[in-house]
Amino acid sequence: MAQTREQFEARLRQIGAERYHDLHPFHDRLHGGSCTPDQVRAWVINRYYYQHSIPMKDAAFMSRVESPDLRRAWRSRIEDHDGTAENEGGIRRWLRLAEAVGLEPDYVASCEGVLPATRFAVDAYVRFVREKTLLEAVAASLTELFAPKIHANRIQGLLKNYAFADDSSLSYFRNRLKEAPKDVAFGLSWVLDHADTQEKQDAAAKALVFKTDVLWAQLDALSAAYVEPARIPPGAWQPHEGLARQRKAS
Numbered sequence: 001m002a003q004t005r006e007q008f009e010a011r012l013r014q015i016g017a018e019r020y021h022d023l024h025p026f027h028d029r030l031h032g033g034s035c036t037p038d039q040v041r042a043w044v045i046n047r048y049y050y051q052h053s054i055p056m057k058d059a060a061f062m063s064r065v066e067s068p069d070l071r072r073a074w075r076s077r078i079e080d081h082d083g084t085a086e087n088e089g090g091i092r093r094w095l096r097l098a099e100a101v102g103l104e105p106d107y108v109a110s111c112e113g114v115l116p117a118t119r120f121a122v123d124a125y126v127r128f129v130r131e132k133t134l135l136e137a138v139a140a141s142l143t144e145l146f147a148p149k150i151h152a153n154r155i156q157g158l159l160k161n162y163a164f165a166d167d168s169s170l171s172y173f174r175n176r177l178k179e180a181p182k183d184v185a186f187g188l189s190w191v192l193d194h195a196d197t198q199e200k201q202d203a204a205a206k207a208l209v210f211k212t213d214v215l216w217a218q219l220d221a222l223s224a225a226y227v228e229p230a231r232i233p234p235g236a237w238q239p240h241e242g243l244a245r246q247r248k249a250s
C-alpha cells in the first residue's frame with residue numbers, strides 16, 4: 001500500500017539524514033579548516049565537474065518533458081547555472097572560487113585532471129536522468145532538500161578558516177541559498193503528487209538513494225586521491241598543475 005504524503009515525505013527526509021554527503025569526513029576536514037591548500041584545490045577542480053554537468057542534466061531532463069508547464073518550472077535551473085544577461089550564473093561563480101584558491105580558471109573549466117571516479121559518478125547521474133522515468137529524475141534532484149544546511153555550514157567554516165574566503169569567492173554558495181529553496185519546493189511537491197502508488201514511491205526513494213551515492217562516491221574518490229596516504233590516479237590533477245601564474249613562481 002502507498003504511504004500517505006506525510007509518511008512518504010518523512011521517508012525521503014530520512015534518506016538524507018542517513019546518507020547525505022554532509023556526513024562525509026571530507027566535509028569535516030574542509031569546513032573545519034584541516035584541508036591543505038592543495039586539498040581545497042582538488043575539491044574545487046573535481047566539484048567543478050559536477051557543476052558543469054548539472055545544466056546538461058537539466059537539459060536532458062527537459063528534452064523528455066512533454067508538459068510546457070513542467071518545462072517552464074524547470075528551465076530556471078539551467079539559467080541559474082549558465083547565467084543570463086543580468087545574472088553571471090553559478091558556473092562563473094564557481095570559477096571565481098577556483099581563481100581565489102590559486103587555480104587558473106581555464107584549467108579548471110577544461111575538466112582535465114578530474115578524477116576518473118568523479119567522472120563516472122557524475123556521468124552516471126546525467127545518464128540516470130536521461131534514461132529513467134521523469135519521477136525518478138525529479139526524485140534524484142531532491143538531495144537539494146539537504147543542501148542549504150551544508151552550504152550555510154560551508155560559508156561559515158570557510159570564512160573562519162581560510163584566507164581565500166570572502167564575499168566574492170563564496171558567492172556561489174550564497175546564491176544557492178537563494179536559488180535552491182524554490183527548486184526544491186517545486187521538486188518535492190511534484191514528487192509527492194506523482195508518487196501515488198507504492199511502486200512509484202519505492203522507485204522515487206531508490207532514485208534519491210542513488211543520488212546520495214553519486215555525491216558520496218565523489219568525496220570518497222577525492223579522499224583516496226588527495227588525503228594521506230594519498231594515491232593520485234594516473235592522469236588526475238597533480239598539485240603543481242593548473243596554478244594561476246603568480247603562484248607558479250612561488
Ligand SMILES: O=C(O)c1cc(C(=O)O)c2c(n1)C(=O)C(=O)c1cc(C(=O)O)[nH]c1-2
Nearest residue numbers: 054140141142143144145147150151176215
Ligand atoms: O554543495 C553541495 O553539497 C551541493 C549538493 C547538491 C546536491 O545535493 O545534489 C547540489 C548542489 N550543491 C548545488 O550547488 C547545485 O546546484 C545542485 C543541483 C543539483 C541537482 O541535483 O539538480 N544538486 C545540487
